[in-house]
Structure formats: C-alpha cells, structure tokens
Amino acid sequence: MRKLYMKRLSVILIFFGLTQFAMAATTKTDADSAYQKNQYEEAIKQYEAILQNEGESADIYYNLGNSYYKTENVAKAILNYERALLLRPNDADIRFNLDMAKSKTVDKVIPTSEVFIVTWGKNLVNWMGESQWAVTGIGAFIVLLIGLSLYIFGHKLILKKIGFIVAVICLTVSICANVCASKQKEKLVERTGAIVMSPSITVKSTPNESGTDLFVLHEGTKVYIDDNSMKEWKEIRLEDGKKGWLPASSIELI
Numbered sequence: 048m049r050k051l052y053m054k055r056l057s058v059i060l061i062f063f064g065l066t067q068f069a070m071a072a073t074t075k076t077d078a079d080s081a082y083q084k085n086q087y088e089e090a091i092k093q094y095e096a097i098l099q100n101e102g103e104s105a106d107i108y109y110n111l112g113n114s115y116y117k118t119e120n121v122a123k124a125i126l127n128y129e130r131a132l133l134l135r136p137n138d139a140d141i142r143f144n145l146d147m148a149k150s151k152t153v154d155k156v157i158p159t160s161e162v163f164i165v166t167w168g169k170n171l172v173n174w175m176g177e178s179q180w181a182v183t184g185i186g187a188f189i190v191l192l193i194g195l196s197l198y199i200f201g202h203k204l205i206l207k208k209i210g211f212i213v214a215v216i217c218l219t220v221s222i223c224a225n226v227c228a229s230k231q232k233e234k235l236v237e238r239t240g241a242i243v244m245s246p247s248i249t250v251k252s253t254p255n256e257s258g259t260d261l262f263v264l265h266e267g268t269k270v271y272i273d274d275n276s277m278k279e280w281k282e283i284r285l286e287d288g289k290k291g292w293l294p295a296s297s298i299e300l301i
Contacts, residue, residue, distance in 0.1 A: 184224030250291030
C-alpha cells in the first residue's frame with residue numbers, strides 16, 4: 048500500500064513539474080508574441096514574471112530592455128541592458144542597444160582616462176562571460192594534461208617538444224581563464240553599479256537633505272556605489288570621478 052502511495056505521489060510530482068515547465072515555456076512564447084505584436088506593456092509584464100519565477104537570463108533582460116525602450120522608459124531600458132551585459136559581456140547586440148539608449152540620457156559623463164594595461168585587462172575579462180571562461184579553463188587544463196603525457200611518455204624527441212609547448216600554452220590559458228572567470232563572478236556577486244531612476248535628483252555632500260548640493264543627475268545615468276552601509280542613503284561615484292550621496296530610493300542596483 049505504501050509503495051502504491053509513493054508511486055502515485057511520484058507521478059503527481061512529475062506531472063506537476065512538467066506542467067510548470069510547460070507554463071514557463073508558454074509564458075516566454077507569449078512574451079515574445081506580445082513584443083512582436085507591439086504590445087510592449089504586456090510583454091514587460093510577461094518578461095518580469097519570467098525573471099521572478101525562473102531567475103536571471105541575459106536573453107530575458109535584453110528583451111525586457113527592448114520592451115522598455117519601445118515605451119520610451121530609457122532608465123528601465125538601460126537598467127535591463129546593463130543586467131544583460133553582466134551575464135553576457137561579449138554580446139555586441141546588447142552593447143549596441145545599451146549605447147543607443149544611453150545616447151538619449153541627459154547626463155554625458157566622460158570616464159577618466161586609464162592606463163592602457165588596465166583597459167586591456169578589462170577588455171580581456173569582458174571577452175567572455177563567467178561560464179564561457181570556466182569552460183575554456185577546463186578545456187585548456189585537459190589539453191595541458193595531454194601535453195604533459197606526450198612530454199613525459201613520448202618516445203620521440205619531436206613529440207616531447209610538442210607536448211612541452213602545448214603544456215606551457217595551455218597552462219597560461221588555463222590560469223588566465225580562471226582569473227577572468229573569477230573576475231566575472233565577482234562582478235555578478237558584488238554588484239556596485241546602479242542606474243538613476245528619478246527624473247532628476249540632486250547629489251548631496253552628506254547623507255541627509257541638509258547637505259550641500261553638489262550636482263544634479265538625471266534618469267538613466269550609471270553610478271557606482273562606494274558606501275552601501277546605510278539603508279536610506281548611498282555614497283555614489285560617477286565614471287568621471289565625481290562623488291556624493293543619493294537617496295537609496297532614487298537608484299536601482301544593476
């Protein structure tokens with residue numbers, strides 16, 4: 048009797064799981080369909096629901112950004128493009144749409160100049176996402192082992208040389224891939240970027256309304272949170288180095 052009950056319960060759970068999966072797939076299809084029919088508000092609701100139920104996805108963030116852009120909500124569009132770019136930093140389409148949305152913002156912040164090696168390092172890290180770098184690192188390590196095997200057990204000198212060269216190259220690639228994967232994971236876990244969501248907001252010199260007015264920011268501008276210790280206020284930094292305090296309610300974390 049107990050076995051029969053457990054069997055029925057398993058069947059119910061499997062059926063429920065398959066039903067949930069089908070509903071999720073249908074929701075994604077409906078969201079895409081709504082977008083294609085220019086029903087952008089409905090598409091936004093559908094994409095937001097998918098993110099809430101299934102977690103983060105570069106594709107969903109990208110489509111959600113497109114939907115917000117079509118409704119002329121530039122701040123929300125930039126926010127979702129930035130989130131998509133975090134998950135897929137080498138996607139040219141996401142970056143193009145993000146740049147297009149940024150061109151419609153009021154604030155034109157010019158980043159401070161960097162040393163060439165720093166810029167090169169960032170570009171290398173953003174060449175692939177965390178999972179892609181991880182796969183690359185694992186693949187390079189496997190080939191490294193093959194190269195070492197040739198070097199150690201090869202009977203001919205040419206095989207030993209090839210094995211040694213392959214091992215050195217793959218060791219370098221493996222180390223580089225693991226470092227880049229670690230950097231990408233750090234960006235995903237310790238998110239400090241945020242987007243200004245208020246139409247306009249005054250940056251203060253101290254974390255209160257009585258602080259001195261420093262400058263004004265407008266919706267869609269990207270900032271970085273330097274001090275996250277307070278609930279109501281956040282110390283922010285612009286890409287040009289300017290700093291100040293903003294109400295936490297005026298920004299949304301990427």
